[in-house]
Amino acid sequence: MTTHDVNLVVLDMAGTTVADDGLVELAFAAAARSQGVETGSPEHATMLAHVRATMGESKISVFRHLFAGDEERAQGANLAFETAYDGLVDEGRCEALPGAAEAIAELRGQGRKVVLTTGFSRTTQDRILAALGWQSVADLTLCPADAGRGRPYPDMVLTALLRTRTDSVREIAVAGDTGYDMLTGTRAGARVVAGVLTGAHDEARLRADGATHVLASIAELPALLKG
Incomplete structure (x- = not known):
């Protein structure tokens, strides 16, 4: 064959x-902020490095790793990510x-x-x-x-x-x-x-x-x- x-x-x-044009990272920043992680902070930088390394993985799985053991925060971050990404798509940035x-x-x-x-x-x-x-x-x-x-x-x-x-x-x-x-x-x-x-x-x-x-x-x- x-x-x-x-x-x-x-x-x-x-x-x-x-x-992509950076839309995933923009949406991730919004998701992190929703959980009290500010853009530019050391915690944000560490999380962003993981997001970049795991591009392609299911997004809820990524957030479960980042907020290990806290399903509520993971789900909240995932919802914020989807809302932000959907907004970027609606703006014509797709x-x-x-x-x-x-x-x-x-x-x-x-x-x-x-x-x-x-x-x-x-x-x-x-x-x-x-x-x-x-x-x-x-x-x-x-x-x-x-x-x-x-x-x-x-x-x-x-x-x-x-x-x-x-x-x-x-x-x-x-x-x-x-x-x-x-x-x-x-x-x-x-x-x-x-x-x-x-x-x-x-x-x-x-x-x-x-x-x-x-x-x-x-x-x-x-x-x-x-x-």
Whole structure:
């Protein structure tokens, strides 16, 4: 089996198909402030470093780590994060990365199923899709709540396989901009685990976490899979 035998492509959103432009960090600052952590403080700097290192992970999981043992604060921070991010999307600060929509259309034109995944909640994911006019751009969209666990676990990729009736994990390609996307792909047994350099993590991090290929952007993926 080679790359052109891939029948299911699972794509990350923010940083991979959707421009981030610092929106996650802006929303995180609002979430931290909601819990009494001021921007510029040593505590904020420590937390921000963790957020950057774990880009791609389910956001509630990140906040549970940051506010270890305090579920109320974690939930409060997550709600504030979503509210702030949704506001930024509503302000028009959300756009597709160059070539992303065209790449998705080409992948589907090649006869492959395309699934968009995120570490955000369903509400935020739907808001982003609506802002971009992407409600029908993919065959399926998934968030952590749809699958059980978010990245770096394989749940969303395996849920995509089940819901699209794909026959084997060896028919899957996963693409994303973070090490957590790479871990998700490798743990799911995907044939292709492609890192893209349009988001959070560099080539070294993507390779270290299992990337089989590293691309300048998602625009290069259709050609890779054509072989």
